[in-house]
Amino acid sequence: MTEKNNKKTTPEQTEYDKTLDLALRPKKWEDYIGQKKVKKNIQIIIEAAQKRGDKAPEHMLFHGNSGLGKTTLAYLLAKETGAGIRVTSGPAIKKTGELAAILTNLSEGDILFIDEIHRLNKVCEEMIYPVLEEFNLNLVVGNGPMARTVDLNIPQFTLIGATTQLALLSGPLRNRFGATFRLEPYSQKEIQKIIRRSAGLLGVEIKGDSVEKIAARSRFTPRVANRLLKRVRDFAEVKKDGIITPEITEKTFKNLNIDEKGLESGDINILETIIEKFNGGPAGIKAIAAAANENKDTILEIYEPYLVQIDFIKRTSRGRVATKKAYEHLNKEKKEV
Ligand SMILES: Nc1ncnc2c1ncn2[C@@H]1O[C@H](COP(=O)(O)OP(=O)(O)OP(=O)(O)O)[C@@H](O)[C@H]1O
Ligand SMILES: [Mg+2]
Incomplete structure (x- = not known):
């Protein structure tokens, strides 16, 4: 995801994080803290594949918010199984030829990590289906009347897809993963x-x-x-x-300008708008956006998820409501009407 604002607590990777992410990324399974269930289930998949003598564990999909450890997990998996890992991302693969080059260069047992897999284009997505199922790549070579298809065998590998937006992934692609793991916020x-x-x-x-x-x-x-x-x-x-x-x-x-709950001026602005201009709500997202002078999507993607998570905002069928907790945090009193 691209950086959409200058929030200091945004979970998306900023320029500032790049070297830090690398330096602090756990290199051992034991250093990967939390996500116990996910870790355990991945280990079971790896062991089962080894027992069966499979050349590569089944394809896996990791989803969850930015910064929760999807990429880290993929690298750890490679380390755990001693597999080679090839890293790319949905938006980086623009043409089928590029995808074909990546696939034909894989070795048996490798991991192919595709970040932001929900942004893989349709043609590439369809090309990858038979590869995921039968390790068979149907390539069209040449064009016009000279065009013909060739079938290529691809060495057995494990695809690991990562996405922050599971809902944007097509059904057929989702179904081709043997296991899907959701990373949860940490305690x-x-x-x-x-x-x-x-x-x-x-x-x-x-x-x-x-x-x-x-x-x-x-x-x-x-x-x-x-x-x-x-x-x-x-x-x-x-x-x-x-x-x-x-x-x-x-x-x-x-x-x-980060308060005890990790809120910044932008977050406070949204809360104050609901409290002061709508007497705590319910208020529709469009009305809040207009009154707060913010973009609706920015509210939905950047501000609201965390405010809901810490129980400061509730989503109701009639709109957003500021909770008692939000009032207390901002030292405000609800006006009787
Ligand atoms: N379970 C964990 N234990 C310790 N550190 C972690 C853990 N998960 C993530 N981190 C730290 O957080 C950083 C960011 O994690 P990572 O890059 O894996 O997130 P991501 O889910 O891939 O995010 P994005 O969706 O933005 O790509 C890592 O470099 C690492 O330092
Ligand atoms: Mg990542």
Whole structure:
């Protein structure tokens, strides 16, 4: 997904995250914190395939919000099985020829990771169906009256697809995955564990309840946790001896305009609009967008999911409602009408 705004707590990968993601990405199965059920089921699939003597485990689909660990999981799977991994993405494969080149270059047992697989174009998608089922690639060579089809055998491989938007994936493609895994938001405890591990890797000392403070603002997302940790670390280095204390942590977030729940001005604007202009709702999304001077899709994709997740907004059939929790957080009182 592209960066749509300048939110500091956005789960999508920003330029700032690229090297950080790489440096902090778990390289061992044990370092992949949380997602116990997913991990266990993947291990079962791998073992079963090995017992059966299959050349490659079945195709798998990972879905869930940005920054929850889909790419990391794919790399770990390759490591676990000793397989080679080839990484690409739906939007990167523009022509069938490009897809054919990728497929014909795979070796037996390889993993092909296609990120944002919901953005694979239709023609490529249809070309991949027989490959996924029978490892058979039907290629059309030449054009016009000279065109003919050739059937190519593709070595048995495992496709791992990742998507943040499962609903955009076509039924036929979805059905060709042997297993589909949904990555869930992490608990506070798990996020704290991730922050401690990352602090260790970054070689930074972290004191008192700083870990809890960072975790509370991390939107249940490892990528956000790591990014915020690095922000606090940078601030600690500039302002003090590089040690992260609760005081330094608070100051960093004050500077960044991120409150105790991880809300930024954009989030607050949406909440205040519902509370002040619609007396807490219910209000329709279009009306909220107009009153808040925000784009409707930005609200739906960027702001609303987290506000719903922390139970500050409820979606009802008549529109969005600000909850009691939201009122309390913003120190507002509901006006009687
Ligand atoms: N379970 C985990 N344990 C520890 N760290 C994790 C875990 N999951 C993710 N991370 C950290 O978060 C970073 C982002 O994860 P990753 O790139 O795998 O997310 P993603 O789901 O692929 O996101 P996107 O949809 O944006 O591609 C990783 O580089 C890693 O440092
Ligand atoms: Mg990814």
